[in-house]
Amino acid sequence: MTEFWEENFVEKQEMWGLEPAYSAVLTKDLFVEKGLKNILIPGVGYGRNAQVFCDSGMTVTGIEISKTAIEMARKHYGEQMTIYHGSVSDMPFDSIKYDGIFCYALIHLLDQSEREKLIRGCYHQLSTQGYMVFTAITKGAPTYGKGKQVGKDRYEIHKGVQMYFYDKASVQAAFENVGLFEIVEIEENQPFYLIKCKKSG
Template sequence: MKGYWDERFSKGKIWGELPSNTVEAATKLFLNNGVKTVLVPGAGYGRNSKALATTFKVDAIELSQQAIATAKEQDKQTTYIEGSVFDLPIPHKKYDGIYCYNLLHLFLLSERVTFIQKCIDQLAEDGMIFLTCFSNKDTSYGQGVEVEKDTFEYKPGKVAHFFSEEDLLNHFKHAEVIQTGSIDEKLVYIDQTERTYKLRYIIAKK
C-alpha cells in the first residue's frame, strides 16, 4: 500500500492544490461545536489539512513519506506524522474533531471496523468525526473482482468498498450519528482531466 501511494505521489499534487468542498462544511460544523484540535487521517499531500490548519490546531497522519514531504513544503502549520492509521492511538493525545476524506473505503471490512474504533478512541469526550467515502452509486461500483460484499479489487492488491447509506450507518453503530448525506465531488487531476465522484459523508459523535 505504501509503495503504491509513494509512487502515485511522486507525480506531484495529483488532485491539485484545492481542498475538498467538504472542508468548508467541516470547518463550519467544527466551529459550531467548539472544536479546537483536529486529526486528519490519510492526509495525502495535505490539501485538506492545510486548509483546516488556518482555523484549527491540526495533526495529520499519513502512510506515504513522499506525500508528507510535499505536504511539509507547503504547510508549516500542520504537524505531519508519518505512519499508519492502524498504529493509532497517538499516545497522550485526544482530538476534538477528526476529518477524514476518502480513506475508509480503501480497507477491507475488518480493517474498516478497526480504523473507525481507533478514530472514536482518539476523540475527546463529545468529539466529532466528519468522514467521506465512496458511494455505491458511483460509476466505478462493480469494477473488478468482488472480494467482499460491495468491495472490489479493481487493481491487483487494491480494493475499494462502496457504501450504501445503511452500510455506512452500520459501520458507525458504536458512535452517535448526527447526519449522513450524499455529495458529488469533482476532482481535477494534475493532467487536467476531471472526474466527478459520488461520495457519502457521515458526521458522528463519540
C-alpha cells in the same frame, strides 16, 4: 498499500491539486460552528484538506503512510502541522484526545477489519462531545461493480486498489455505535457520503 501510495505520490505529486475537497470545507464549517480547536486528520496526504482547518485557527495533526506526501506537505505548508509517518492501522500515535477528526476518502480503501479498526481508533481518540466526520464512496459511483470482486461490495478497481462501496444501510451498521447522527450525500469527483458522528457521555 504503503508502496502503492508512495509510488503514486512520487509519480503524480499533487494529483488532486491544492484546493481542499468540498467535504473538507463543509466539515471545517461544522468544526468552526462547534468551536473545535484540535483536529486529527488520518490519511492527511500532502495536506490540501488540512489547510482549511489551519486557516480557521485550528491545530491540525495528520497521519500519513507516504513519506513523499509528508515531504510535499512540508514544502507547501511548512511546519504548521504535526504529521506522524505511519499507517492508520497503527493508531494511536499519541495520547491526545481530539475535538474533531476528519477522515477523507480513506475508509473505503481498507478491508473490513481495517475499517472497523479505523473507526474504533478514531472514536477512541475523540474527546467527549467531539465530532468525527468520514467521507466514503457510495454505490452510486460509476466504478461500483467494476473490476474484480474481492468481497461483498468490494472490488479491485486498479492493481493495488480495492474499494468498498457503501450504501446507507452499511454506513448505519458501521457507525451506529460511535454516535452517528447524520449521513449526507455529496457529489465531488465521485458520489460520497459525509458521515457525521458525535461522542457524547
